[in-house]
Amino acid sequence: MYKLLFAAFTLLLALPAAAQVDGISADTILIGRSAGMTGAIASRMKPATEAFIAYFDAVNEAGGVNGRRLKFINVDDGNDAKRAVENVKKLISEDKVFVLLSPSGAPQTLAVLPVATAAQVPLVGSTSGAESLRKPN
Numbered sequence: 001m002y003k004l005l006f007a008a009f010t011l012l013l014a015l016p017a018a019a020q021v022d023g024i025s026a027d028t029i030l031i032g033r034s035a036g037m038t039g040a041i042a043s044r045m046k047p048a049t050e051a052f053i054a055y056f057d058a059v060n061e062a063g064g065v066n067g068r069r070l071k072f073i074n075v076d077d078g079n080d081a082k083r084a085v086e087n088v089k090k091l092i093s094e095d096k097v098f099v100l101l102s103p104s105g106a107p108q109t110l111a112v113l114p115v116a117t118a119a120q121v122p123l124v125g126s127t128s129g130a131e132s133l134r135k136p137n
Contacts, residue, residue, distance in 0.1 A: 022121075023098025029068045031056070032097030034087035034112065035104040035127070036079030045104050048127065049074055052101065073097065079104065081111035088112040092119045099124055106130035 023030040033052070035045045056070040064070060073095055077083040084103060091097045092115070099122045103109045106128040116123040126133055 021098060022092075022096040024068065027068055029065060029070050030095060030097040031070060031072050031099055031101050032088070032091035032095060033072070033074045033101045033103070034077045034084045034091065034108065035074065035102065036108070037074070037076035039079035041079050041104055041127075044127065048102065072101075077104070077108060079108070081105075081107040084108035085111050085115055088115050092116070092121050097121065101125060102127055104128075106132060109133055 023032075033049075035049065036042055037045050037049065052072060052074075056072050059065065060069045073091060075087040075091065077087050088100060088103075091100065100112070100116050101123075102125040103112050103123070104127045106126070109123075109126040109128055109130075110132060113123060
């Protein structure tokens, strides 16, 4: 998972400083996530979230990505697919995130994938190992 995340952020290095892309400003890159921070899988999501925050903090302390700081917006969906969709719609339309990271669970990931695809917002990783997420389209 961390190799995939590193690869995604490495691609950001190729963006010119003046690129006009939702979620990327001159000094910030917005990363959004909807995850079950409460509910049945909260005990698995909290350590993963802490790891993401620690990684983003380390990147920011090292100067960010092309001088841009990473801002992580993590929203609780209570392990509910409908809430995950609502959260992702808000992250995309209101917060204007550049990328969506690691939704929790197969039902949530399958529910938000069409929303992210329609908005052309990359969705990187999932906490689910469900085969339904691994099959080619």
